[in-house]
Amino acid sequence: MQTLNLVENSNIDFNAFKIFTEQDKVATARKLALAEQLQTSLELNGLLNIFSMEVAKYADFSGLYFKNDELSAEARGSHLGKNERRFELRLNNDYIGTLTYALNSPISLTNFDILTELHQLLIHPINNAVKYQQALKMSMQDALTSLGNRRYFDEQLKRAMHHANRQGSKVALMIGDLNKFKQINDTHGHHIGDNILKRFASVLRQSVRDSDSVFRFGGDEFVILIEDADTNSMSIISHRVHSLIAQDSLLAQYQVSTSLGATLMTRSDTEDSFFERADQQLYANKMAQGNSVYQIK
Template sequence: MQTLNLVENSNVDFNAFKLFDTRDHKNNYRKLALAEQLQTTLELDHLLNIFAMEAAKFVDFSGLYFKQADVRASARGSKAGKKERIFELKLNNRYLGTLTYAINSPISITNHTVLKQLHKLLVHPINNAIKYQQALKLAMEDGLTGLGNRRYFDQQLKRAMHHSNRQKSRLGIVVSDLNKFKAINDTYGHNIGDDVLVEFANALRKSTRDSDSLFRFGGDEFAIIVEDASEQSLHIIERRIEQAISNNALLHQYKVTCSLGYTFMNRADNEKSLFERADNMLYTRKMNMPKTLTVV
């Protein structure tokens, strides 16, 4: 793996012309055109699509991928090649991520040099795109628990319902709140209450699949979107939540319990009707405290 570290004077704004050889007008024009195109989007996938079209003139590759922690993107139509060539991207000694080419034939020394110059044009757009993705994530995230917030829930529920209709799969939604949570806050203080909410969120994570989506609306209200759901899968989630609560030292210490309500989407549902049906089931269970859940 090779590393590209673009180091700049922090007192001078980035200038793409610094990367160009003033003697090579043809290549400068091409690089400037690429630099302009890379400034037109903050979407990582779109950035890679633009970049891949230029890089393909110098490298025989079938896939182009970017990865940084949980941020991943790929150029359109990417697939495995005979080998991989990985470049580490840095900006002022700060790690940005890795750019991986799925190559089909070796890269010549000349084209390797050109590729490194092109990477310099990509570093800033990728850095901007990562910051944009991070800002979006913060806007959709509950600050206390790290789960999705109500705004993100509304967005993801709409997406999941469209996906379920297209795939003719079953979509389940689970809503939950903590029993007598106000008493915990009043008795032990809001710091303990916050600790309880964080640990309950962790219990939800342990009780669900990676494909399930978790949300906190605020207070002690939580929701789970379960795609490709079945009655069995929702009962399993319920049992796992109960087990995770009982196994959690802090939740056990404060005698935390929760109420759950859930339902499945039907073809006449919109986002409001689906959520309200699950919420009504939660309210009914909370009032009557039955031992089992009823699926609507």
């Protein structure tokens, strides 16, 4: 793997465009144009689309990919090639991610040098896009449990309902809270209360499929968005939740239990009516002291 590390030093009179001074005017103008285009997007896939159009002049590849520990992206139309060539991107020795070419044929030494220069133009835009995506993720995340927050839920609910209507599939909502949580919190303190909330969030994560999403609205109120749903999938998730709560030593120690309410979307539902019906079902089950979703509307 080739490592490209762009080190910035305020004591050196450094200009990113000096690397072009020995190139002909046409090549220099093209690279300057690329640098300008790369400043127009904070979206990783978009950056790779822009960059791939320029580097296609110097490498025969069928795919261009970027990946780090948290994010991944690819240029439009990417698919596997005969071989791969990876470049590790660093800025001031800080790892940004890995750029991978799916190659159809080897890169010549001359073109390899050109690609290395072009990668220097990509490092800052990629770094900015990564930081933007990280900040966006944090704005959509509950700080205590790392689940999605209410803002993220609103976006995902709208998307899921639109998808269900378009595909003729079904989506369900399951709302849950912890029974007598205020009493536990007041008696044992907020530190214990926070640990219980984090453990319950873990229980919910373990109880759902990869296609489902879990959110915390604040306090002890949680929501599960179930896609491609039916009454059987809701019952299975409910059983998993209660089973895992019973098996958890911390939750068992403080006698934590939950009430759940669930409903399937109808074609006439709005986002508000859909959520309200699940919330009403939670209230009905809680009043009946039934910690289940067998009563589904």
